[in-house]
Every structure is written in structure tokens, then in C-alpha cells.
Amino acid sequence: MSQGVQFNRLMLEMRSMQMEAMARAKPEAVAEAAETPKFSDMLGQAIGKVHETQQAAGQMATAFEMGQGGVDLTEVMIASQKASISFQAATQVRNKLVQAYQDIMQMPV
Known part of the structure; x- marks a missing residue:
């Protein structure tokens, strides 16, 4: 497998993890704002x-x-x-x- 393909796969995995983290962070952000x-x-x-x-x-x-x-x-x-x-x-x-x-x-x- 070429390095370009591995890099693209890595980037896709990072973006999916980022989207998951952002989806989880939204409810917590509201709670954190109340407890600042x-x-x-x-x-x-x-x-x-x-x-x-x-x-x-x-x-x-x-x-x-x-x-x-x-x-x-x-x-x-x-x-x-x-x-x-x-x-x-x-x-x-x-x-x-x-x-x-x-x-x-x-x-x-």
C-alpha cells in the first residue's frame, strides 16, 4: 500500500474521531458553561x-x-x-x- 493511501485513511479516521468527539462535547459544553x-x-x-x-x-x-x-x-x-x-x-x-x-x-x- 502506498504512503498516500495510508495517509488518506489516517486522515479519514482522525476526522471521524473528531466528529464523534464534537458530537459528545456539545452536551458537556452546555453543562460546563453553567458551571464555569x-x-x-x-x-x-x-x-x-x-x-x-x-x-x-x-x-x-x-x-x-x-x-x-x-x-x-x-x-x-x-x-x-x-x-x-x-x-x-x-x-x-x-x-x-x-x-x-x-x-x-x-x-x-
Whole structure:
């Protein structure tokens, strides 16, 4: 069988799966719209996750410094970098929110 025929068959299968998924997603989309979380809740959860990540990294670093077994330096460094990146992302989101607020406040009424 040629590659073109295999590709066409694969594309047809993907399209049929897409149609099935879309058919199933429509009733769920209505339910999701009714249960859409609030922005403040989502932001609070994100900040909570950043805090948890930082706490876990701090605990791992302390455990490594105290010489507890089972704590590897590479794991400590990875946890530290994850905490740093999550904090930087949260800071960028905050900066964008402040900028959006300032833009809205400067709009003429």
C-alpha cells in the first residue's frame, strides 16, 4: 500500500474521531458553561499552587541541608527551579492584570 493511501485513511479516521468527539462535547459544553468557575477562584487556586510549590521546594532544600536520606540534590534543584518559574509566571500574570486595569481606567467614558 502506498504512503498516500495510508495517509488518506489516517486522515479519514482522525476526522471521524473528531466528529464523534464534537458530537459528545456539545452536551458537556452546555453543562460546563453553567458551571464555569469564577476568575477570582481560578486566580486564588493558581496562587495557592505557587505557594505549595515554593513550600515543597523549601522543605526539600531544608531536608537536603540537614542531610536527610532519600533527598537528592538534583531533585532539590528541580523543585527550586519549578518554584522559581511558577513565581515568575504569577508575577507576569499580576503585571498583565495591573496593566489591563490601568488601560481600562485611562479609557474615556
